[in-house]
Amino acid sequence: MITMENVCKSYKVAKRDAGFRAACKALVHREYEAVHALNNVSFTVRDGEMVGYIGPNGAGKSSTIKILSGILTPDSGTCVIDGRVPWKNRTEHVRQIGVVFGQRSQLWWDIPVIDSFELIKEIYSISTPQYNNKLEELTQLLQLQEILKTPTRQLSLGQRMRCEVAASLLHEPRLLFLDEPTIGLDAVSKLAVRDFIKKLNEEHKTTVILTTHDMQDIEAIANRVILIGRGQILLDGTLDELRRAAVSDGNGNTDEPLDLDHVMACLYRNLNIL
């Protein structure tokens, strides 16, 4: 169970005009602007739910994920996950969660993937039989047989991402946060990751929160969608509800069949959050 209430987070961003003179001025006196990444964000996620967390670039998706995983401390508001406050009980909290940051890597660059996995086994004190079982399961589902012995640096992006997902699940977390897990993947890898996440949820009742710009991800995985824009939650419902909201607020051309990307674009425009 995840409860977030009135969470706010702002960043201080240094700004200046273009050009050399402005740069010199900034050397002496810097002007900062507060950017409100999250503004009174509240939502609840029940156990076993699969939630798609969407919004335009810079909406606050990653900030939310980082707060949920205890990396970022919010300015105000509360967040309780299974009775823990992520940034206060960081070490106990992270034991129960798995996180995949699509744009970052947790695998050691120069050594074979399997060595990174062994390290994770130790970090989370996973018993050997449990580890072997899980590894076998993950290897099969994500088709890792061929690549486990390869150093990370020699993997393609898709191969690496499959390993990243596996690495985040070795300790059988009850919660899984995915921050753009399908970024840059080809069709086959995308399908593999999606199927895998669905199966994971069915078999282990893992709660999944996923951010993405790929609406097919959402369609395939999420049974609930939360839309965030300019740091605020704007919609919370099923994909169909979202579709209806996009069309009803639009300019009346309802009969035009819209694909998901157009639905989103329409929605972003209607809500004026771009």
Place this chain on the structure above:
Amino acid sequence: MRKYYLFFKLRFAAGIQYRMAAVTALTTQMVWGLMECLAYKAIAESSGNMPMDYSAVVSYIWLKEALLALFNTWAADNDIFGMILNGDISYELCRPLSVYSMWFSRTAGGRISEALLRCIPVLACAFLMPYPYKMGLPVSAGAFLLFLLTAVLGLGVTIAFCMLVYILCFFTISPQGWRMALTGAVDFLSGNIIPLPFFPDKYLRIAQLLPFAYMQNIPFRIYCGDLAAAAIPSAIAGQVFWFAALTLAGLLLWKKAEKRVVVQGG
């Protein structure tokens, strides 16, 4: 503890993969070491009285070259700076472990693996050098044991210092500034450029108040017999003190840094 040992082991395994680096390092270190030997020879011949025996200086130089990877402060673990810069630190923070201990053991593993790879060929060559550029044996078996002990302590002080540099990077945008300013000065004050006994008295006394004199300075000078037996206990006490003080400072600073981590973008 086992977890941290594994970090050490993994970094060690990663470190010994870079065979070519070890070969090139051998050449660099041999040429550099020989150059230094010649320079001190010139000093010895022109001035007559050096603050250290020439043979002691030669051993000091070869030890320094062989164990460069253990004690130099400028070659901190670039992966860690990378993580802080590009945000992969996110993953480090998602581990149920103390980041400080994780990075400490990782740095130790990196340094020791690199030093082991490099020191054997460098030392072999140094022992085969013609007199007077030949590396000497330790002055006694006891001195050798003390050398090992103080080398471990010195490594601890060095890593605890590097940890401070890593953590300071959380407070600025680029780590380059800190690294340049700190490591340049430290290189000099730790006796990596010239052995500390060559410092004028006044400056030597100041240098000895700083933690940097307790890194490589102590083990190397014990090995070559330059540090008087009577001075050894207080030197070891100094090492223990600075190791504890720097570690404590690092842990406190980390507490502060942890709260202000901002992982930017994506």
